[in-house]
Amino acid sequence: MPWNGTRQERGRQAEELARRHLEQNGLVLLERNARAGRGEIDLVMRRDDTLVFVEVRARATGSLVSAAESLSPQKCAKVRETAQRLVSSRDAWQDMYCRFDVVAVTVPRNGGRPAIDWLPDAF
Template identity: 45%
Template structure:
């Protein structure tokens, strides 16, 4: 069903839309979509696919990963330590908007074919 390789704009956007609808049904509210920040010369920029708020006020930074199936470890396994660092960098930049940052966490929403797996607190900012 999904494979972010190929034409990234179309398939990636479809995966993110599926993830967003799923998370909204779980009670989360969208704050930002595709939040991007430059990292500087020679460094890769950071991006957060979705930034949502839980009912309790927790900010949730979500990485959406999609694969046609679970071969090669599946979608969740593709969130490498380097990708995590770029997500954390972008989240730190986003949190500068808040005088007192709210509680937050990093989730991964993995789409493997038709299967959806929501990994809450998938990794920590260290």
């Protein structure tokens, strides 16, 4: 997958890489870009009886802050709040355990293959 285009297009590419990686590791996609209130969660996935809310972060190699480090406490709080709204609006999700994962995608500046770092239960 070429890594180019607008920031929004690159974000979609990173989300697609993350989705594929997580599905290869046994998770099932429930929703993509799930919105509730003013927030959005990149991927909502499931493994057995666990809902997994996934925040995808992408950065180029050599960036001042790595993809994983770019997740602020404020963003974590917003993801938690959005997840709470989503769960309360879906009866099937209300008795499920919830987990918050981060998938950090690091893209080489030379156009090589992106590195994917999956951080389960990250926050």
